[in-house]
Amino acid sequence: MKHNEKYHLWLGHYDSIEEYDKYIDIDGTTQTSQLAIDLGFPYRDKELDEVYGLTCLQPDFRYSFPLSELFFDMPVLEKDIESIGDIYRRYSDKPPNTYIFLFNGRLQFQSGGVFGKYFYIGLFDGDKSFDAGLL
Secondary structure: OOOOOEEEEEEEOOOOHHHHHHHHOOEOOOOEOHHHHHHOOOOOOHHHHHHOOEEEOOOOOOOOOOHHHHOOOOOOOHHHHHHHHHHHHHHOOOOOOEEEEEOOOOOOOOOOOEEOOEEEEEEEEOOOOOOHHHO
């Protein structure tokens, strides 16, 4: 696994692409995103995306996927899927349609923290065969 063998995971549910984009995209005035600010980075730049391995899934509103499909081709170990779902359901009754992975185990975040409409799920060991460099 490139970057780090651990990853931070957030799950969320967005009802519109405009709402999602407002949180994720870089604002032309501030040159950062609300996501980057919430993560503790002053700017959303190559360091956050490349060095820390930030990966976000744009929601697809046509479908509702089980977690096993939402995490297809991602580093989530099969043994963790049920507990990830249990943790998410503590915070939301809407099915998750988007995620954030941050491939850096050295960073720390508060369990249950709210980031836009994302909930911090936790720090997990990743599948060692996963190559984040392919994202």
